[in-house]
Amino acid sequence: MKRIAALFLALGMVLAAGCAKKDQDGPEQREVYAMDTAMVLTIYGEDALRAANAAEEEIYRLDSLLSRTNEASKVSLLNNAEGKMVPVGVALCDLIQTAATYTELTDGAFDITIAPVVSAWGFTTDHYQVPEQEELEELLTHVGMEHVQLSGKSSASAGYENASLDPGTQIDMGGIAKGYASDRLSVIFQEHQIPQALISLGGNVLAWGSKPNGSAWRVGIQDPNAPSDPNAYVGILQLTDAFAVTSGSYERFFEQDGVTYHHIIDPSTGYPAQNGLVSVTVVADAAQGNGTMCDALSTALFVMGREKALDFWRSGACDFEMILVDEDGLVTVTAGLEDCFQAAEGGGYTYEVVS
């Protein structure tokens, strides 16, 4: 009996430490597991407790709206509607429209209709397999934003409320959901007048304000060669009021017959993008919408590869900076980050600043 009581006490302490923590003058800290990833929120300010509660609630709400594995989510209802129109609500319609904008801007490198292909590789269920070429070709005929329709505006200024997909087409918001969530959290921080916060939604960072002592937040760029070592970095970014989103092939992958297959799919081939990049980090100001942009672009630029990604950055189509890591150990940093990027020593990487 005593042992059970002691166990409960220990468990209670771990839970208390894991879920919500606030020292007298310290930040409100939360660890949340949602969207298939571990999230950490550190929030300062007088209203930090309420902001943290609202942020946590919003993350769970978005997870149950956008998840592909939760059968009751709006995305699942749409994916399973077999061509019928579904009242998915304005928020999801808006996000689908935003996704479509990035599909157009990136020439199809970012495409939420890649869903059936992602599933064929087993990334949705973790039952990994290499699909047959024939199967991929058939699935690719259902990929493309022309297979998505929105309708039901109540007035000219209102958003769409309903969506439908051509039979065979499905959507996967995995490449944009965490970025969108980080945008939503920035709205909550504004509402609660939060002066400083550091948010990490599994590779999607929001550095809100500065550190309480006035210095910049330090955000490590994971060393793709040591993905399980949380202290192995290719470099550190010093950020104030910024989003920083990383997509990496090391984040989710499987191996078959000595070949590694990862979870970022090139919609032009149906295969995991294979062009020498191992990670892409996109950085932008903490302006509304930029969290979503950074997430969509990190996925798209990964698909494009180094040269096309640099062309896209130079085109000025979107306002962002980036860090590309390729498999040969070259780290490319765009000029706007030169002053806030600190290379890590001893990782065997070479660094190049481009303009």
Ligand code: ADP
């Ligand atoms: P992560 O989710 O690991 O942070 P990303 O933001 O790059 O990484 O998103 C990858 C996820 O996006 C995949 O797991 C899949 O659900 C989806 N996805 C894969 N390829 C594409 C693509 N070309 N366009 C849009 N979404 C994609």
Ligand code: MG
């Ligand atoms: Mg992404």
